[in-house]
Amino acid sequence: MALEQKDIEFIENYLRENVSRILTEQSLAKPPVVYEIELRERMVRVEEELKHQRELMQKGFELMEKSFQMMERRFEMIDKRFEQVDKRFEQVDKRFDQVDKRFEQVDKRFEQVDKRLELLENRFDQLSRRFFQFMIWTFGMIISATGIIIAFMKM
Numbered sequence: 001m002a003l004e005q006k007d008i009e010f011i012e013n014y015l016r017e018n019v020s021r022i023l024t025e026q027s028l029a030k031p032p033v034v035y036e037i038e039l040r041e042r043m044v045r046v047e048e049e050l051k052h053q054r055e056l057m058q059k060g061f062e063l064m065e066k067s068f069q070m071m072e073r074r075f076e077m078i079d080k081r082f083e084q085v086d087k088r089f090e091q092v093d094k095r096f097d098q099v100d101k102r103f104e105q106v107d108k109r110f111e112q113v114d115k116r117l118e119l120l121e122n123r124f125d126q127l128s129r130r131f132f133q134f135m136i137w138t139f140g141m142i143i144s145a146t147g148i149i150i151a152f153m154k155m
Helices: 005-025 032-154
Strands: none
Touching: none
16 A cells, blocks of 8 residues: 555645644744753753852862861870870889889898898807706706715715
């Protein structure tokens, strides 16, 4: 089935009239000047929106920079606190060193006392021996004297 020339011409005329009307109604086929103006307006709106987004991003970056600076200050404060703690530990170490020196002095004193006690023990031992010898000699003398007195009385 082939279309006749009349039918083809009818279809072409119908499409020209109706398609241009439909496109005009839907604003798809506007004249180039109107379309160009509309495109420019859209471009301006897009550029303004991009500018606004860029400003928002810059504000966000500035806020991030401020927060980083605040964090950096906090870290500096923490570093200062650690330095103070280090100084305190150094002071505590010095105090421990002083306590160690005092303990060393106390140890020396105890050693001296131990030496003195040893001397006293030696002296006490010597005194005990002398006392024991004295007791033996005294006992011997008492027995001898008693024997001599008894022998003298029997005569």
